[in-house]
Amino acid sequence: MLPAADVALLMNFYVCLMTMLAMLLALRSREACPGMRYWLASVLLFSALMLLLYLRTAGMPGWLGVGVVNALACTALLLIWLGLRAYRNELRSGDHGWLLLPVLLGAALWWLAGEARHFAVRVLLVNAVLMVLVGMILKLVFVQRAPHEYGRACLGGLLAGTMLVLLFRMGSVLLHGAEVSAGKDQGFSILLLVLGFVILGSGYSFLLIQSDWLQERLRQQASLDPLTGLFNRRGMARAGELIMANCQRQQGILTAAMLDLDHFKQINDRLGHAAGDEVLVAVSERLKRQMRGGDVLVRSGGEEFAVLLPGCNLDEARQWAERLRDALATQPLQAGGQLLAVSVSAGLAQWQPGETLDQLFVRADRAMYAAKAAGRNCVRTSAVLDEPASET
Missing domain, CATH: 1.20.1070 (Rhopdopsin 7-helix transmembrane proteins)
Known part of the structure; x- marks a missing residue:
């Protein structure tokens, strides 16, 4: 033994x-x-x-x-x-x-x-x-x-x-x-x-x-978009809930931005979807460089991007969006073997107490379509769109 x-x-x-x-x-x-x-x-x-x-x-x-x-x-x-x-x-x-x-x-x-x-x-x-x-x-x-x-x-x-x-x-x-x-x-x-x-x-x-x-x-x-590595809609919902809860608890300021690449369909039709993907990746990288520490950047679908800007009021967000728009419009990017000039239409909306994340982005989306209707490559805020509703 x-x-x-x-x-x-x-x-x-x-x-x-x-x-x-x-x-x-x-x-x-x-x-x-x-x-x-x-x-x-x-x-x-x-x-x-x-x-x-x-x-x-x-x-x-x-x-x-x-x-x-x-x-x-x-x-x-x-x-x-x-x-x-x-x-x-x-x-x-x-x-x-x-x-x-x-x-x-x-x-x-x-x-x-x-x-x-x-x-x-x-x-x-x-x-x-x-x-x-x-x-x-x-x-x-x-x-x-x-x-x-x-x-x-x-x-x-x-x-x-x-x-x-x-x-x-x-x-x-x-x-x-x-x-x-x-x-x-x-x-x-x-x-x-x-x-x-x-x-x-x-x-x-x-x-x-x-x-x-x-x-x-x-x-x-x-929670991530496989092409750009940015948050997708699910990731935005998770991050947005935390930011909204913090704003409600501390009575903070929050602005949402909706960004849409102008004439993106023409790039896909003329150069192919591979070139279109290159454009999306390149734009995503440029957008990342414009983000502050607590900002949330999302590819919300197709050629659209959404951004949450905690602690940023509407005027500050407009200055930020103008800098971003100008940087994209004046600096061509490489895609499909050639240099392309890309512009963006942006809509902004500032969070109002009691408003949900979806409601906030609906107003930012309306402002973005107002920017497109104004000729593209510009920034519009929801403040002007909300004025008639506030008077009635």
Whole structure:
């Protein structure tokens, strides 16, 4: 019958392999989120770590196992940290320099492994380094976490448990002072089992993060226009609800703009729809450069664009629209292999208390058609259109 320590080691190796298999299936069956490959590598290292611990009980030199095993654990945690940095789009080339830390740790442990009296120093050093790494990971897990990101919450809980296990290990060594190794202490077997479940749970946390990422990406894609990358009508409704609620709560100012490219059908008829798409993309890029921080730009359909301008009154919005109109009219853009002059007709409406988002854009749309009726390539506001209605 295998000793308890051997059973624990084999179980840990088994769950690591299962986690690795699940993550490999995730990589093959669906688009992987940023960071997933780092996390898969961390599970591979944890599997190698458990195998080395088992070999250590079978007769591998202790001085070799101590340095390599702890260096692998340190590297695996660093890979989790790097994966989270990649997931949050914060990964920098210099971050990989942290991977020198396991090499330095392994060298220090190899140097201290010669004498038993250094055992407590080794344990305290290893656990202190691992606790710092776990703390770095926990910071990334919980900072700016959305409520629906269950994978990060699960990973954070497991790592918080790992922190407690490391504290328990340090306290045990400080209190008892005797070397605890596989095959000599039943408590060490229990510790390995706990860590095995943490590793297994971490692997499935990565899969949950993958699922959260895919769901968020689907939500974003459902709200974005595939050609220009701008919000579509659905995205405008979601963003507009937040802006309208803020205006109502703070009695703020909000102006809506409707923009329509003049004679766009002629471009499609003369140069083809591919050239028309190039025009839409080029105009979208120019519009983006005219946006302020809190503005919302939407491709509402065809050659029409809608803009929400929080904190901007009608006069300020008109100045903004005139600058935009002038920039488009005086700077030809490249499309269909030639330079094209593009103009825009713009309609503006300022939000009135009690008005819905749809009602606001209906008034802006009426102003835009008034601009077209006035000869195109101009700006009109709803103020003039609303005057007769206000007098009756």
